[in-house]
Amino acid sequence: MNMLSNFSLFSTARVLVVEDALTLVTQYRIHLQTLGVASPVVASDVAEALTQLDLGPWDLALIDIGLPDGSGFEVMQRLLARWPECAVVVISGLESMDLAVQAAHAGALDFLQKPFQPERLIITLRNALQTASMSRQLKGWTTQKSDRFYGFIGRSEVMQSIYLTIQTIAKSHAPVFVYGESGAGKELAADAIHQTSERAQRPFVPVNCASIPLDLIESELFGHVRGAFTGAHADRDGAFVLADGGTLFLDEIAELDIQVQAKLLRVLQTGELRRLGDSRTKIVNVRVVCASHRDLHACVRNGTFREDLFYRLHVIPLTLPPLRERGQDILLLAHHFLKLYAKQEGKQLEGFTPEAQSVLLRHPWPGNVRELINTVRAVVALNSGDLVDLAMLPSRVKNEIDWATANPANKVSENDIRITPLAELERLEISRALNYFNKNILNASQALGIHPSTLHRKLKSMNFDSNRI
Numbered sequence: 001m002n003m004l005s006n007f008s009l010f011s012t013a014r015v016l017v018v019e020d021a022l023t024l025v026t027q028y029r030i031h032l033q034t035l036g037v038a039s040p041v042v043a044s045d046v047a048e049a050l051t052q053l054d055l056g057p058w059d060l061a062l063i064d065i066g067l068p069d070g071s072g073f074e075v076m077q078r079l080l081a082r083w084p085e086c087a088v089v090v091i092s093g094l095e096s097m098d099l100a101v102q103a104a105h106a107g108a109l110d111f112l113q114k115p116f117q118p119e120r121l122i123i124t125l126r127n128a129l130q131t132a133s134m135s136r137q138l139k140g141w142t143t144q145k146s147d148r149f150y151g152f153i154g155r156s157e158v159m160q161s162i163y164l165t166i167q168t169i170a171k172s173h174a175p176v177f178v179y180g181e182s183g184a185g186k187e188l189a190a191d192a193i194h195q196t197s198e199r200a201q202r203p204f205v206p207v208n209c210a211s212i213p214l215d216l217i218e219s220e221l222f223g224h225v226r227g228a229f230t231g232a233h234a235d236r237d238g239a240f241v242l243a244d245g246g247t248l249f250l251d252e253i254a255e256l257d258i259q260v261q262a263k264l265l266r267v268l269q270t271g272e273l274r275r276l277g278d279s280r281t282k283i284v285n286v287r288v289v290c291a292s293h294r295d296l297h298a299c300v301r302n303g304t305f306r307e308d309l310f311y312r313l314h315v316i317p318l319t320l321p322p323l324r325e326r327g328q329d330i331l332l333l334a335h336h337f338l339k340l341y342a343k344q345e346g347k348q349l350e351g352f353t354p355e356a357q358s359v360l361l362r363h364p365w366p367g368n369v370r371e372l373i374n375t376v377r378a379v380v381a382l383n384s385g386d387l388v389d390l391a392m393l394p395s396r397v398k399n400e401i402d403w404a405t406a407n408p409a410n411k412v413s414e415n416d417i418r419i420t421p422l423a424e425l426e427r428l429e430i431s432r433a434l435n436y437f438n439k440n441i442l443n444a445s446q447a448l449g450i451h452p453s454t455l456h457r458k459l460k461s462m463n464f465d466s467n468r469i
């Protein structure tokens with residue numbers, strides 16, 4: 001995001017700083033000013049902070065945990081009780097880490113551990129201000145709820161706030177990091193970000209970092225010139241050049257090789273890239289959107305992802321809720337895809353019986369929207385009639401219902417129940433799917449409701465012996 005848009009976005013933000021170290025207060029003032037916040041209110045201990053609280057509403061509070069007359073934790077609790085929408089960043093020394101974690105659980109948005117780099121501080125402040133400004137907009141948002149937003153279908157509150165967030169961040173050029181379970185719509189979100197932005201007329205280029213072999217990924221991203229390596233028969237532009245002026249979607253970014261991460265960081269820092277084997281550089285203007293099903297913080301901690309790259313990419317996080325948390329959206333989606341596939345297949349199916357609906361609402365949908373789509377598609381292909389009833393739903397979806405209510409004979413005493421570890425169930429189900437589809441990864445992954453690259457990764461991490469499937 002450029003400075004100008006920061007100024008207009010954050011200039012009205014009301015910021016409270018609770019910190020006793022003067023040098024840090026000065027640092028916060030300077031960085032907040034750079035982001036457009038004119039004058040934060042400063043309190044240097046708990047007592048002063050508590051008297052300032054009432055002067056809110058506050059959009060953002062930076063609270064040090066170790067204060068001379070008590071803990072910043074208390075300030076944070078009182079602040080959030082009074083101003084629940086305030087974004088809180090807690091700051092702690094090593095000795096107060098436990099409290100900082102507690103604060104995060106109690107609703108703090110982020111925490112900074114002293115000592116920290118200025119770059120980390122700026123990113124934290126910018127994210128917090130952005131969140132605060134979005135929750136302000138959300139509060140004042142009175143327009144009609146929409147069932148659709150670009151490729152998305154869904155009218156739940158959680159999805160409304162996703163639509164709003166996408167609209168808000170589309171105006172910025174900052175990188176977006178999309179989180180979400182498999183099949184939750186991460187690629188759809190990246191596409192919607194592109195479509196809503198002023199880059200919409202330029203290309204949207206998706207690259208799946210998990211599915212491209214290591215020796216090809218560099219050339220895929222940055223391109224190569226003829227003769228750069230064996231097999232490079234002609235010059236080729238990479239995804240960065242293809243996406244020039246538009247949006248580059250780096251899917252499964254956590255899987256990117258560490259050497260390639262260094263190159264990517266350089267391109268993002270300088271905006272310049274060099275094709276493999278080329279001596280010239282080229283300037284590109286690309287907005288990057290990334291996604292991963294992994295917790296990237298954990299990848300940074302265990303050393304598989306560069307921290308500097310993480311902070312460069314992790315400017316605006318966007319987390320898609322799992323389908324099971326979207327309530328009636330499940331039925332909205334099921335109806336939509338039922339109609340679509342029934343039309344395609346020339347069938348009459350036009351709805352679900354009440355029992356079938358309650359099964360759909362209770363299923364946890366581990367494969368999210370993709371699993372729902374595939375389930376409906378299979379139901380349409382295999383059945384006819386007006387309504388989809390319980391018998392037409394696959395047992396995978398009905399399982400919990402069959403077990404608990406529909407089939408009392410299945411009830412066993414508590415002592416008889418052998419609980420299977422989820423990992424074992426997953427392994428078993430993957431092995432069944434591969435067996436059934438003759439080891440065809442594409443078909444098996446579709447049936448499992450996951451992306452083929454996700455299945456590849458799982459097989460790798462499980463050390464699957466394909467001869468034993």
Ligand SMILES: Nc1ncnc2c1ncn2[C@@H]1O[C@H](COP(=O)(O)OP(=O)(O)OP(=O)(O)O)[C@@H](O)[C@H]1O
Nearest residue numbers: 151152153181182183184185186187188369370451
């Ligand atoms: N809210 C939605 N409304 C309609 N279709 C959706 C919705 N969310 C996802 N889909 C569809 O579900 C499928 C999976 O979505 P998508 O590929 O974006 O998920 P993903 O999070 O990127 O999955 P993966 O982690 O496996 O890469 C796609 O066909 C997409 O069009």
Ligand SMILES: [Mg+2]
Nearest residue numbers: 186187251451
């Ligand atoms: Mg995806």
